[in-house]
Amino acid sequence: MAWRDVKRKVKRQISEILEIPGDVALDLPKIILFGNIQLYIENHRGILEYSPEGVRVSVGEGEVMVEGENLILRNILPDELCVEGRIFSLRFD
Amino acid sequence: MFLFKLMSFLLGYVTILVTGDAPEKFINMAASRGISLWDVARSGEGGIRLKVRLSAVKPLRHMARRTRCRFRICRREGLPFYFARLRRRKALALGAVFCVGVLYLLTSFVWFIEIRGNEQLSSAEMLEAAAEAGLTRGVPKWQVETGAVEAKIMERLPLVAWTGVYLKGTRVVIEVAERTLPVEEDQQPAHIVAGKAGLIKEVLIVSGHPVVKEGDTVVPGQVLISGVIPAVEEPEPGEEPEPGQKSGEVRPAAYVHARGIVRARVWYEGYGEVPIIEEGRRPTGSTKTRTSIKFEGKEIILSGSQNIPFEHYEADTLVKSLPSWRNLIIPVELITIKYHELSDYKIERSPEEARRLAEERALQEALASLSPNTRVEKQWVEEVQTGRAENLVRVKAIIEAVEDIGADKQFKP
Numbered sequence: 001m002a003w004r005d006v007k008r009k010v011k012r013q014i015s016e017i018l019e020i021p022g023d024v025a026l027d028l029p030k031i032i033l034f035g036n037i038q039l040y041i042e043n044h045r046g047i048l049e050y051s052p053e054g055v056r057v058s059v060g061e062g063e064v065m066v067e068g069e070n071l072i073l074r075n076i077l078p079d080e081l082c083v084e085g086r087i088f089s090l091r092f093d
Numbered sequence: 094m095f096l097f098k099l100m101s102f103l104l105g106y107v108t109i110l111v112t113g114d115a116p117e118k119f120i121n122m123a124a125s126r127g128i129s130l131w132d133v134a135r136s137g138e139g140g141i142r143l144k145v146r147l148s149a150v151k152p153l154r155h156m157a158r159r160t161r162c163r164f165r166i167c168r169r170e171g172l173p174f175y176f177a178r179l180r181r182r183k184a185l186a187l188g189a190v191f192c193v194g195v196l197y198l199l200t201s202f203v204w205f206i207e208i209r210g211n212e213q214l215s216s217a218e219m220l221e222a223a224a225e226a227g228l229t230r231g232v233p234k235w236q237v238e239t240g241a242v243e244a245k246i247m248e249r250l251p252l253v254a255w256t257g258v259y260l261k262g263t264r265v266v267i268e269v270a271e272r273t274l275p276v277e278e279d280q281q282p283a284h285i286v287a288g289k290a291g292l293i294k295e296v297l298i299v300s301g302h303p304v305v306k307e308g309d310t311v312v313p314g315q316v317l318i319s320g321v322i323p324a325v326e327e328p329e330p331g332e333e334p335e336p337g338q339k340s341g342e343v344r345p346a347a348y349v350h351a352r353g354i355v356r357a358r359v360w361y362e363g364y365g366e367v368p369i370i371e372e373g374r375r376p377t378g379s380t381k382t383r384t385s386i387k388f389e390g391k392e393i394i395l396s397g398s399q400n401i402p403f404e405h406y407e408a409d410t411l412v413k414s415l416p417s418w419r420n421l422i423i424p425v426e427l428i429t430i431k432y433h434e435l436s437d438y439k440i441e442r443s444p445e446e447a448r449r450l451a452e453e454r455a456l457q458e459a460l461a462s463l464s465p466n467t468r469v470e471k472q473w474v475e476e477v478q479t480g481r482a483e484n485l486v487r488v489k490a491i492i493e494a495v496e497d498i499g500a501d502k503q504f505k506p
Contacts, residue, residue, distance in 0.1 A: 047121055
């Protein structure tokens with residue numbers, strides 16, 4: 001555990017020094033939200049749960065919860081995901 | 094994204110319904126194996142409907158077993174499936190091929206021949222010349238040699254200076270440029286007569302015998318230059334020969350087409366009157382339109398108000414009725430009435446202003462009767478006095494112009 005924390009800390013410092021975007025160096029999800037109708041998640045780790053009222057997506061560490069209505073998954077690629085519908089909230093768990 | 098959709102359409106795609114305990118697992122596995130899924134939506138209880146490419150269906154079976162899901166194919170779309178359907182309907186496929194074939198066949202004939210640029214030549218003549226070179230309506234296009242047709246037209250019709258033949262789809266365009274031939278002069282014996290009354294100012298003779306001279310007053314129809322050149326008689330003994338004529342020359346009377354220019358002073362008159370106090374009605378510019386349908390004496394108003402909204406008005410009525418056929422007359426008429434509002438007006442002018450306006454009108458009237466190529470020499474205006482006081486200002490305008498008054502008139506010698 002300690003070793004992993006140290007590794008992450010070093011990684012973050014290096015990315016800060018070199019100004020490398022987080023999604024490249026730190027394996028963070030890149031989330032693009034178009035108003036409340038469309039949401040792109042790049043760098044995801046899979047869908048945990050899907051229903052028209054909510055989508056739970058696993059990302060590097062933890063998960064992203066999207067709540068709304070009439071949600072559909074417009075597109076699923078190995079590392080990209082597009083959710084469409086009326087989005088009410090976006091939460092990191 | 095569009096490219097992806099297009100590729101999917103070309104390769105074929107299916108809509109599948111996934112059921113089971115955890116369809117999300119199935120989706121994750123498919124996505125992580127590089128299978129793209131789209132339009133994922135919940136469908137009813139527990140099922141997920143999604144679209145995948147046709148090529149991905151086989152590996153999906155394997156994954157479904159691993160994740161304990163089941164899937165069923167609901168819809169098949171894309172080109173491969175259309176072809177499969179077509180294979181079952183051979184007549185339709187044959188018909189489509191036949192249609193394309195016939196269309197191609199029909200476009201390889203000449204259907205229209207268009208001739209441009211001919212003014213003196215008739216189109217029929219051109220077509221005849223073209224037909225001789227093998228260009229008629231309905232010949233196959235590959236048999237038409239544009240060069241040969243051009244050469245034939247040039248050979249057949251000497252009036253053509255240049256011609257171009259182009260194929261444009263099923264249309265052949267023949268463009269021609271014609272030679273302009275010199276206009277043949279009229280050699281019929283003719284006089285030049287006066288077209289208008291006037292005072293002769295100058296006479297210039299090209300051919301013919303002068304009858305009038307400068308300073309003469311002529312009336313319309315009077316001969317100015319005669320086409321009859323009188324015979325030269327043998328000079329009587331003792332008489333001096335006329336100057337400019339060789340003595341001893343004797344010739345009979347000749348008849349020619351008289352030519353020349355006879356310029357004369359011509360007067361044109363115009364009259365204008367303007368009231369000092371003018372009253373009347375004129376349109377204000379506001380209009381209302383009423384459309385109605387008349388059917389057997391009854392009028393049904395479609396748009397516009399029932400009563401006319403203006404106190405004074407002028408109405409334009411347009412009646413449209415259906416064309417009658419044989420003795421059948423359809424008793425329905427569409428009536429459009431346009432009401433133009435009129436209003437009273439009163440203008441008070443000073444006598445000077447009225448006079449100026451009347452002069453303008455009189456001059457305009459006089460100028461309107463002037464023929465083209467006329468030089469205005471002088472113009473003046475005079476007020477017409479009636480001897481009693483009245484509301485009107487009357488003005489007469491006179492224009493003095495110099496113009497060629499000659500006109501051809503043929504005669505029989």
